[in-house]
Amino acid sequence: MDNTLYVGLSRQNVLQRALDIAANNIANQDTVGFKVEELTDRTDTIAPPRFTSNLSPVNYVLDSSVARDFGQGELSQTGNPMDMALQGPGFFTVQTANGPRYTRDGRFTLDAQSQIVDQKGEPVLSTAGTPIVVDPQKGPVTIAKDGSVSQSANGQSSQIAKIGVVQFANLSALSKQGSNQYLETSGQTAVPVTNAKMMQGWVEHSNVNPVKEVTSLISISRAYDRMQDIMSSTQDLSSKAVDALGQLQQ
Amino acid sequence: MRALNIAATGMAAQETNVDVISNNIANMNTIGYKRQEANFEDLLYEDVKRPGAQSSDQGTVIPTGIQIGAGVQTASIYRITLQGSLTNTGNQLDLAINNGGYFQVLLPSGEYAYTRAGNFSLNDVGTLVTSDGYPVYPQITIPQTATQVSISTSGQVQVTLPGQAATSQVGQLQLANFANPAGLEAIGSNLFLVSGASGPAVTGVPASSGFGTIQQGFTEASNVDSVTEISNLIIAQRAYEMNSKVITTADQMLQSTNQMKS
Numbered sequence: 003m004d005n006t007l008y009v010g011l012s013r014q015n016v017l018q019r020a021l022d023i024a025a026n027n028i029a030n031q032d033t034v035g036f037k038v039e040e041l042t043d044r045t046d047t048i049a050p051p052r053f054t055s056n057l058s059p060v061n062y063v064l065d066s067s068v069a070r071d072f073g074q075g076e077l078s079q080t081g082n083p084m085d086m087a088l089q090g091p092g093f094f095t096v097q098t099a100n101g102p103r104y105t106r107d108g109r110f111t112l113d114a115q116s117q118i119v120d121q122k123g124e125p126v127l128s129t130a131g132t133p134i135v136v137d138p139q140k141g142p143v144t145i146a147k148d149g150s151v152s153q154s155a156n157g158q159s160s161q162i163a164k165i166g167v168v169q170f171a172n173l174s175a176l177s178k179q180g181s182n183q184y185l186e187t188s189g190q191t192a193v194p195v196t197n198a199k200m201m202q203g204w205v206e207h208s209n210v211n212p213v214k215e216v217t218s219l220i221s222i223s224r225a226y227d228r229m230q231d232i233m234s235s236t237q238d239l240s241s242k243a244v245d246a247l248g249q250l251q252q
Numbered sequence: 253m254r255a256l257n258i259a260a261t262g263m264a265a266q267e268t269n270v271d272v273i274s275n276n277i278a279n280m281n282t283i284g285y286k287r288q289e290a291n292f293e294d295l296l297y298e299d300v301k302r303p304g305a306q307s308s309d310q311g312t313v314i315p316t317g318i319q320i321g322a323g324v325q326t327a328s329i330y331r332i333t334l335q336g337s338l339t340n341t342g343n344q345l346d347l348a349i350n351n352g353g354y355f356q357v358l359l360p361s362g363e364y365a366y367t368r369a370g371n372f373s374l375n376d377v378g379t380l381v382t383s384d385g386y387p388v389y390p391q392i393t394i395p396q397t398a399t400q401v402s403i404s405t406s407g408q409v410q411v412t413l414p415g416q417a418a419t420s421q422v423g424q425l426q427l428a429n430f431a432n433p434a435g436l437e438a439i440g441s442n443l444f445l446v447s448g449a450s451g452p453a454v455t456g457v458p459a460s461s462g463f464g465t466i467q468q469g470f471t472e473a474s475n476v477d478s479v480t481e482i483s484n485l486i487i488a489q490r491a492y493e494m495n496s497k498v499i500t501t502a503d504q505m506l507q508s509t510n511q512m513k514s
Contacts, residue, residue: 014509018253019300019320021505025255025498026294026321029262031491032269033292033324041318067301067316080289082332109291111330112432114451121291121328123449138431138454139462142352155461174316177303180296181327187304188313212494219501230508237512 005060010233012062016043017226019065024218027210035107035182036208038215040069072173075106075209077201083143084110084118087204092167092195093184095127096120102127104168104192106206107182112136118151118165122181128163129194136162145202167198254320255502261323262495265292268326269488276476277485284369284442285474286331287481293327333433336368336475338467344401345372345380348472351464353427356389356455357382357443364389366428366453369442371471380409380423384441392423405465407458427463428453 020041030036045061077087086108088094093104096119103124110126113119118126118134125133129149136143140155149165170176175188186192272290279285303317338348347370349355354366365386372388375381380392394401398411407425430436435449446453459465 018255018505019318021498021502022254022258022320025258025262025495025502026323028491028494028498029258029265029324030292030294030321031262031494032265032487033294036294039319039321065300065318067314068318068320069316080332081334107293109330111434114431114435114449116431116451121293121330138429138451141462172315175304177299177317178294178297178319178321180322181293187302212490216494216497219497223501223504226505227508230512234512 006236007233009060009062010229010236012046012064013229014226016041016063016065017222017229021219021222023068024215024222028212028215028219031208031210031212031215033107033182033208034109034205035075035105036210037073037075037106038071038208038210040071041065042067042069067174070174070176071209073209075206077204077206079204081203082109083145083203084112085203085205086110086145086165087201087206088167089199089201092169092198093192094120095131095166095168095192096124096183097127097133098122098124098183102192103179103183103185104176105183108200109205112138127166129166130163131166132163134163134165145200147199147201149198149200165200167195167200168192169195253502253506254322255498258321258323259495259498259502261295261325262498263492265290265324265326266488266492266495268329270485270492272329273481273485273488277478277481280474280476280478280481282369282442282474283371283471284336284367285476286333286336286368287474287476288329288331290326291328291330292324295322295325297321331434331436331438332475334475336472338470339473340469341371341471342469343371344403344469345374346370346469346471347372347403347425348467348470349427349458349464350467352433353429353456353458353463354433354444356426356428356453357386358389358391359386359443363445364428364453365439365443365445366436367442367444368472370466382441388425390423390426392425394422403466403468405459405467407466425458425466426455427458428455429462430454 023041027038044066046064047059095102110118116136116138128134140153144152150161151163152159152161176184177187179185269290272288276287297319300318305314307314357365359365372380378394380388392409400412402410409423410419410421412419431451436444437447456463
């Protein structure tokens with residue numbers, strides 16, 4: 003009898019976690035470069051406490067991993083010349099105090115030293131792995147589709163650097179660090195993307211699909227209620243059994 | 253149940269978003285106003301199961317961990333310093349900057365402020381001042397007898413005096429520019445102060461390299477686009493509703509647990 007309650011509880015725990023993840027997706031639907039996540043679960047076969055060979059084992063539910071959809075988010079034009087949107091796979095690299103971090107959030111700006119930095123002021127790295135410094139005395143900064151940063155002065159355009167874009171063989175080893183940044187955890191090397199495409203004056207929105215998230219809210223809450231019903235009826239059953247067995251037969 | 257708090261961060265973020273949008277809409281007709289945009293970022297993640305952690309003595313690692321986010325926060329509210337459209341006013345003391353640069357204004361405190369709003373007038377002694385009466389720097393004084401003021405695209409201020417055929421120059425406007433104009437600190441009244449993020453002011457004459465040209469008789473309208481703002485408002489409202497839906501769902505789940513018979 004108890005097994006039903008425990009199986010139900012294991013399912014409800016997983017559902018609560020799934021709700022947390024759906025809530026995070028919904029909260030971040032306007033976060034530039036955010037990638038949607040989903041909790042995957044698995045059954046864990048464990049022999050019940052009073053296991054005899056002719057009974058089937060009990061299947062508990064466990065959360066196994068968070069699946070992240072790295073699919074392209076919708077692009078929209080902002081007109082800000084320092085906003086960059088990546089089209090296709092890859093990440094920008096920013097140099098933080100704790101080492102390189104990877105991001106698809108291309109809302110860059112210039113700092114007081116004329117470096118191209120992200121919204122936290124951390125420099126964006128070029129293909130050579132160095133910060134990109136522009137000359138404020140020269141004309142506006144143009145960033146080509148392949149990431150070449152150039153400025154023109156006196157009718158002459160000169161290339162300063164190229165914004166680096168990297169990719170990983172195993173994307174699931176990336177760990178989210180907050181602030182739209184990822185950390186590589188497995189020691190794999192960042193492979194430069196040679197044919198990266200980016201668009202100046204555009205940003206990549208999150209790839210959260212609001213309709214899907216609201217539907218998943220409904221299905222999570224219904225599944226939770228269903229588990230609750232099963233657990234309640236199990237309890238009813240056991241209390242009825244106790245009542246019936248406890249009655250003295252005449 | 254983190255979902256309740258996560259949804260609360262989402263609602264707070266959308267509130268900020270609506271605040272920013274409403275400020276843009278309110279300043280739609282403010283001369284020289286630059287629209288702002290709220291920029292969000294995800295909060296820290298809790299590693300329930302860290303990706304890349306060892307799962308056995310044989311050196312196998314967890315391929316994909318379980319990370320649960322804590323919601324969203326406003327990373328920055330930044331100013332989009334795009335050129336606003338130039339509106340012809342016909343007023344000879346209305347100046348607009350076409351492309352980069354800011355007018356320098358001397359505040360009563362002795363500090364310099366910077367502005368794109370070039371709707372200037374003259375004060376009682378004939379000095380060119382902003383609508384608040386703060387003098388434009390370097391100071392330009394127009395003689396009372398002058399019949400006409402003409403300001404060239406490179407900022408030379410020339411006046412026509414009665415009885416004289418040739419115009420005489422009374423001053424030269426200067427502009428200031430910054431490495432990162434979006435980092436200037438707004439103090440209201442269309443004025444900005446230099447900040448650590450903007451970099452120091454670099455001054456120069458209009459129409460020189462890196463500086464825009466002066467258009468006399470024009471003002472620069474705000475760069476707020478009403479259609480974009482209204483559609484952003486709708487998006488923000490729907491996002492707010494969706495976050496409140498998460499709270500309802502979490503509440504229902506907790507309720508059904510609470511109603512369980514003991």
